[in-house]
Amino acid sequence: MAKEDNKIYDWQECSDFDIEKTRELYREYVNPGQVDLIGSFGFGKTLMKSAEGVYIYTDDGRNILDFTGGIGVLNHGHNHPRILAARRAFMEEKRAEVHKNFLSKYIAGLSHNIGMLLPDGLEMSYFCNSGAEAVEGAVKLAYKYHGGARAHILHADISFHGKLLGAAGLTGSPELHFSFPTIPNRSAFRYNDIESIKKLVSKLRKEEGASDIYAIIIEPFNASSLRSCSGAFLRELRKICTKEDIALIFDEVYTGWAKTGKLFYFMHDNVIPDILCYAKSFGGGKASISGYTSKKEIFNRAYGTLNDATLHSTTYNGFGEECITAIEAINIILDDDYVDHAARIFERINSGLLKLQEKHPDFIKEVRGAGALNGLILSDEINVALKAAISFIPGSFFKGESFLAKLVTSSVISELYNSHNILTFFGSNVEVPLIISPSLIVTDEQIDYFLDSLDKTLSEGKLKLIMKFAKEKFMG
Numbered sequence: 064m065a066k067e068d069n070k071i072y073d074w075q076e077c078s079d080f081d082i083e084k085t086r087e088l089y090r091e092y093v094n095p096g097q098v099d100l101i102g103s104f105g106f107g108k109t110l111m112k113s114a115e116g117v118y119i120y121t122d123d124g125r126n127i128l129d130f131t132g133g134i135g136v137l138n139h140g141h142n143h144p145r146i147l148a149a150r151r152a153f154m155e156e157k158r159a160e161v162h163k164n165f166l167s168k169y170i171a172g173l174s175h176n177i178g179m180l181l182p183d184g185l186e187m188s189y190f191c192n193s194g195a196e197a198v199e200g201a202v203k204l205a206y207k208y209h210g211g212a213r214a215h216i217l218h219a220d221i222s223f224h225g226k227l228l229g230a231a232g233l234t235g236s237p238e239l240h241f242s243f244p245t246i247p248n249r250s251a252f253r254y255n256d257i258e259s260i261k262k263l264v265s266k267l268r269k270e271e272g273a274s275d276i277y278a279i280i281i282e283p284f285n286a287s288s289l290r291s292c293s294g295a296f297l298r299e300l301r302k303i304c305t306k307e308d309i310a311l312i313f314d315e316v317y318t319g320w321a322k323t324g325k326l327f328y329f330m331h332d333n334v335i336p337d338i339l340c341y342a343k344s345f346g347g348g349k350a351s352i353s354g355y356t357s358k359k360e361i362f363n364r365a366y367g368t369l370n371d372a373t374l375h376s377t378t379y380n381g382f383g384e385e386c387i388t389a390i391e392a393i394n395i396i397l398d399d400d401y402v403d404h405a406a407r408i409f410e411r412i413n414s415g416l417l418k419l420q421e422k423h424p425d426f427i428k429e430v431r432g433a434g435a436l437n438g439l440i441l442s443d444e445i446n447v448a449l450k451a452a453i454s455f456i457p458g459s460f461f462k463g464e465s466f467l468a469k470l471v472t473s474s475v476i477s478e479l480y481n482s483h484n485i486l487t488f489f490g491s492n493v494e495v496p497l498i499i500s501p502s503l504i505v506t507d508e509q510i511d512y513f514l515d516s517l518d519k520t521l522s523e524g525k526l527k528l529i530m531k532f533a534k535e536k537f538m539g
C-alpha cells in the first residue's frame with residue numbers, strides 16, 4: 064500500500080480502517096515487531112469492532128468470549144452501562160476536567176471513598192494514569208518519608224511492577240531482558256521466602272546499626288505467574304517492616320478492586336501495607352487512572368509541609384472524567400457485590416480446572432489461582448520427533464528459555480480462539496501460565512462453555528495443537 068502523504072484522518076475514518084491498513088500504519092508509524100508478534104494468532108488477523116459485557120465483536124463477524132478480563136482492566140466487562148452513563152452525563156454537563164488553579168471535588172470525593180474502604184490509616188491518595196506511575200510514586204514517597212537518609216529498596220525475584228525506567232528496575236521478570244538505567248541500590252529477595260528478606264535486612268545497615276532500607280515492594284499475589292505469598296510470610300514481613308521502620312509497599316495494580324475474592328488481595332490475610340498501588344479495573348474499563356494510597360503519617364512526613372506539597376505532581380493527576388469513572392466503578396463493585404462474584408467464579412473455574420487436570424494429567428501440570436484470576440501450568444514435555452520438527456521453526460518470538468512452554472500454551476490459546484471463539488492469554492514471567500481471568504460479570508453458563516471448550520481443545524492432544532498452530536503461524 065502506498066503511503067498517503069499529507070493525509071490527516073478524522074476519527075471516523077480511523078474507525079473504518081481494515082486490518083491491512085492498520086497493519087501498514089503500525090509498520091510505518093507504531094511498531095513493526097508488534098504486528099509480527101500478534102500476527103501469530105487468529106486475533107492478529109482481524110480487529111475489534113465493538114465490545115460489550117464479556118464479548119468482543121470483531122470486524123470478521125465473530126462474537127468472541129473475552130476470558131482475559133482485559134488483562135486486568137475489565138472487572139466490570141466492556142462498556143458497562145453505568146460507566147457509560149456517568150461519563151456521558153459528565154460530558155453533557157460540560158464538567159471541567161482539571162485545572163491547577165482550582166481544587167478538584169472529584170479528587171476529593173474519590174480519595175475519601177478509598178479512605179473509607181481501606182483499613183488502618185491508609186487514607187492519603189494520589190491519582191495518576193498507569194500502574195508503573197503509581198509504583199514509582201509510591202517508591203518516591205517512601206524515599207522522601209526517610210528524608211533521603213536511607214539508600215536501599217528490596218523487591219522480589221519474581222515480580223512485575225511496570226516498564227518505566229524506575230519500575231522496570233524493580234521488576235524481576237525475563238520479559239524485561241534488557242538492562243536500562245534505573246533506581247539505584249536495589250536488591251532482590253526470593254518471593255515468599257522470609258529468610259532471604261531477613262538476610263538482606265540484616266546486611267543493609269548503616270554504621271550505627273539502623274536499617275538502610277527505605278522500602279520493600281511486593282505483589283502479595285504475583286499475577287504474571289499466579290503465585291501468592293503465604294499469610295505467615297506476609298505477617299512476618301509486616302513485623303520486620305514495622306520494627307525497622309521500612310515502608311511496605313503492596314503492588315495490587317493487577318489484583319485490586321475485587322479480582323481475587325476480596326477488595327484487595329492483602330485483605331485475605333489482613334496484613335496491611337504502608338502504601339498500596341492500584342490501577343487497571345480502578346478505571347472501570349474506560350478510564351486510564353491509577354493511584355497509590357498511603358498511611359497518613361507516611362504522607363505527612365514526606366509531603367506534608369507547604370514547601371514539599373508539590374514535590375510530586377503530574378499534569379493528568381486526577382483528571383475529572385477519569386475520577387468520576389473510578390468513583391462509579393467503585394460504586395458498582397460495592398452495589399453489585401463483585402467480591403462475592405469473584406468468590407463464586409473461583410469455585411466454578413477452580414473445580415472445573417481440577418477435573419480437567421484429572422482427565423488430562425499429561426497436559427495440565429498445575430492449577431493455580433484466586434478469585435477470577437486463575438490459570439494452568441501446562442506440561443511442555445513433548446516427544447523427540449516433535450522436538451526435532453519444531454527446531455526448524457523460524458522467528459525470534461519463541462526462542463529463549465521458555466520456548467516450549469510458550470509454544471504449547473500458545474497452541475492452546477490459538478485453538479480456543481479459532482475453534483471456540485474464546486480469548487485467553489499467557490503470563491510471561493519465569494513460567495508461562497495459561498491465564499483464565501474473565502470479567503466479574505461472567506455467568507455460570509459462560510464459564511461452563513469455556514470449560515467444555517478447554518476440554519475439547521486439550522482432548523486434541525499436544526501434537527495436533529502444535530502442528531495446527533505452527534501451520535497458522537508460519538504458513539499463514
Ligand SMILES: Cc1ncc(COP(=O)(O)O)c(C=O)c1O
Nearest residue numbers: 193194195223224225314316317
Ligand atoms: C502488578 C503490576 N504492577 C505494575 C504494572 C504496570 O502497570 P502499567 O502497565 O499500567 O504501567 C502491572 C501491569 O501489568 C502489573 O501487573
